[in-house]
Amino acid sequence: MKLPALSHSAAAELPEVGPSADQAAASPRDSLSESRARAPWKWILILAAFGVAVRAILLWLALPIAIQSDEANYLYLAVGLEHFGVYFDHQRYLWPPGYAWLMNLFTGGGDMGGLDRLRAFQVICSSAIGICTMLFAWRLYSTRAAIVAGGLWAVHVPLAAFTHLLWNETIFLSLFLPALWQLLMGLDRADEGDSRSSDRRLLLAGLLMGAALYVKEMPLLLVPFLSLIVLWRARHSGLLEAMRRGAILPLATVVVLLPWTVRNYEVYGRVVWGGATLGENAYIGLNARYMNFDFIPLTRERARLNLAPMAEMERASFTAPPIDDEGPGNGWARAEEIVHPVDRQKAQLSRGLKYAASHPGWFLRTRVKKWSDFVTPLSFFTRHHALGHYSKGTTLTGVLRKPLVGLSMLSSALILLLFVLGSFLTVPKGGGRTVVMTVIGYAAAASTLVAMSRFRLPVEPLLIAIGAGFLAHGPAARSIPRWMAAGACLVGLGVLWWIAWPETMAAASMALGGQP
Template sequence: MTPFWVALVCYVVVFFFARPTGRRAALLGAVWGMGLLAEPILLAAVLGVVLPYWLRQAPPERQRSVLLLAGALLLAALIVLPWTVRNYLVFHRFVPLKTSFGLNLWMGNNPSPTGFLYTMAGEPMPHTLPPERVAYLASLNEAERYAVLQREAWQWVIAHPDRFLELTIKRIGYLWLISPTFQITAENIVEPSYFYLLRYAIQIPLLILALIGLIIAYRHYRAALLICLWWLVAFTMPYAISVAGNTRYRLPVEPVLVMLAAVACAAALSRWRST
């Protein structure tokens, strides 16, 4: 579901700037709002994509676009508002969309971190908490519990910046390739081990082609490349600093990799035809 909304929101942003109108702004706001309910990262991602499009407009067009985009943002906020109100009634604090970032941040940054969801001994990361700490956290509601864990995670990061940097590099690798979870635990693992090795065989060539496509795009399609790079950063950075326990976190940016790989393939085909 998330890749669908991510791709659709990206499309309506491009659709809006092709010819900014009130109807297209309303469409952008509606799709953006519904997409936010599936993936909160779309808030920062869309703002980052909108900016380069807006800067490329002529000065007279920018003012009108700002008004239309403000309307789109307002409509998106109205769509999200009922869920935010529900969260306040349930948790008694302001939670715009999800509460889970605090948990994910702690899972990746704690006294026994690995960069994924398990310890190196194969134990789920929450099992590292002492019983009295578990009891205290259980007495809190979900938002309070994850807020406590998030605060502890940031305290750990500040106290161990070098370890945080090391883990972040590992998490980036786990996210773009695959985490070693299947080698450490059988919990929630239903596929045979060769299935994960096959992913390497597919993912590594794709990454190489995408890197080649990125270099070619820098020469010929810099504006589009800037948007692609921001999309890649926006959707992967939260997991790079928290926990990269599942390759599904990468799904929203897979279309970008495929597009960059297609640029490389198209350039190779064009060169082959010219020889």
């Protein structure tokens, strides 16, 4: 592996206010430049193998596991591909085809066991997530931070558990994170003056990003922001060169997506780049009724167990509908009168925006709740336990249930805390920080529409990478404003946790208590 640009980054990527000379002698920054010589591949591979082993054991413990909610919808689409040779939409939304296609690859010919092979495949693919997490930590900080990041990633139960769930996050991250890594390498190569290598890296980043968009459309609007970063960092090379370099990522992404987009134009007569889900998300997120799918499925289960409904626990200030829209049937309805599935998305988005504009107070207070849902230390691992989805009478639902649910929640909370500290006090300035923070900021902005713990998953490896630096090196910044900003952000995180605390604890207690 080539060196990132020391000439540029050694100065520019240190924190704005670094340690004093005597402190610096013992500071992680000393080892930073040394560790840039070569990624610590021995450690990376060992920890990646360890993380994969953890996930394989978790898979083994989780089997047999029945399909749930969206997993069934993916299987439906896979059957459609196998039996009719056609990829259908789901009436309310059109998903990108990649994951259903992959599922069909494993179940094609009619083998339910293929789902378990797909889970095993995801376990293997997760090694790419672990490797990229460590590479990011190494690139941002040092070998020590990479090792810490590897350790955190390996035992982070929410990420680990998703490898045995048939949601698309693991496959998506296995493509998305390498795309981001290649982008960052492209920026570094450009800083070194190695334009050809930079171009190749940016091309690879675009191709991987396009592939990731076949699995999950989430980063579709992120691509322009990332290419702006490339363009901005190349501004000193002249406008033409900056534009040339900045165009590679979006162009490559578009080319990969084009076959699917052309197909969509043929089928729907509309341009659909990844999927068509925005209108349905507007229905969920910009509507009177509060909806969070970490909690909604628990409602029926709580009724069965004679427990108080989740809705009674919500802090109404952040979830109640606007005063002029209270009562049954409030909010707006899906545009089901529009038969065209793509046109319906636009109509629903328009209804949602109109509703938000006419209820600005409601909009603002419920967005706080969305962020609260985004950072809640829950995960589908906890939800699955709370719902009794894991087979009863097994080690996973027996002796390991409480420790693993507890670890899952604690590691989620810890990673968020470390991220806040690392992002204000440790992470050095430069391309690495810009790319990582842009992605995290984008995910946080997207969560103001629809939020749940699953939507945090795509950025959790990046949160780990940032947080690992703080754990490995402690605070590097000494300026009071930075400490104050970090403190304010921690208080903000605490407030967000407090807002969702009743529901979070209700879900946690169901998961910890086990199913009768």
